[in-house]
Amino acid sequence: MPAAALKPKPLPTQSTAKRPVLLETPCAPVAKRPLPPGRPREWYVTHNRRLKAMRLAIALLDSGVYLPDQASDETIRGTAELIGIHPPSRTTCHMVRSLMRHNR
Template sequence: MSLPIDLPYTPLAKKKLPPGRPREWYITHNRRLKAMRLAIALLDSGVHMPNQAHNKRIRATAECVGIHPPSDTTCHMVRALMRYSR
């Protein structure tokens, strides 16, 4: 059973990323932000355990909240965030 997700009322203002970092730093930074947004959306929808968050469910949640489908690496990060947030 899927519960409706409460969408954020006002998005946070985006800040420019610091210049001069290696490309990998920006990729990792954006991946972490995406994983955090997805973990929060999953928790809001009632998925509280990492073993409940399979890649298919994470990607369906991403589609529901308007985020591009995450990679396998990002899905792994989402589960890790859910695991260590206790």
């Protein structure tokens, strides 16, 4: 009798992509530091937008959304609501998808 026939079959598992996964919040928030003074306002806007896009991209990856095509604006905004941040703009949603694309 082959050895493969003697091994019990593992129980079927359900992929995290097929069902929603509860997002874990970090144990303690990172201490915020003040941004450097004297930069143009646009720099601060872009910097904060990048931080928000990174947070959203990480949350989407944790919830099982791995491809940019799976991350519609509605999906990204729903994730933002889940993790407790303001709904992102179209520009930020685009940035989230580009982060997911470039990190592959």
